[in-house]
Amino acid sequence: MSAIRVRFEPAGLEVDAQPGEAIMDITDANPAADVPYSCRAATCGTCRVEVLEGGEALSTADEFELEVLDIFGDTPDKVRLCCQAKLLGGEATKVTPKVCED
Numbered sequence: 001m002s003a004i005r006v007r008f009e010p011a012g013l014e015v016d017a018q019p020g021e022a023i024m025d026i027t028d029a030n031p032a033a034d035v036p037y038s039c040r041a042a043t044c045g046t047c048r049v050e051v052l053e054g055g056e057a058l059s060t061a062d063e064f065e066l067e068v069l070d071i072f073g074d075t076p077d078k079v080r081l082c083c084q085a086k087l088l089g090g091e092a093t094k095v096t097p098k099v100c101e102d
């Protein structure tokens with residue numbers, strides 16, 4: 001499978017990752033991605049990111065992620081939790097998550 005380029009905003013860090021990798025694992029290996037975490041378990045919403053590009057390359061949000069997104073008034077077509085989303089691959093070759101500011 002071909003690599004997917006992930007660009008973290010606003011840090012501007014770009015890394016190549018493989019389908020199947022969790023976004024949280026990518027950010028743990030690349031602290032310069034500068035994504036904040038707290039619970040790491042779909043509870044707090046600290047790791048919310050707006051997906052600017054390539055959302056179709058991410059795993060589907062489960063009920064726990066959807067609950068947290070709903071609390072913040074977000075929907076999974078625009079915002080995801082970095083502690084939950086994984087790269088699936090497919091047609092998309094680039095994913096751009098941007099850390100939510102609120």
Ligand code: FES
Nearest residue numbers: 038040045047083
């Ligand atoms: S770190 Fe708490 S929801 Fe992701």
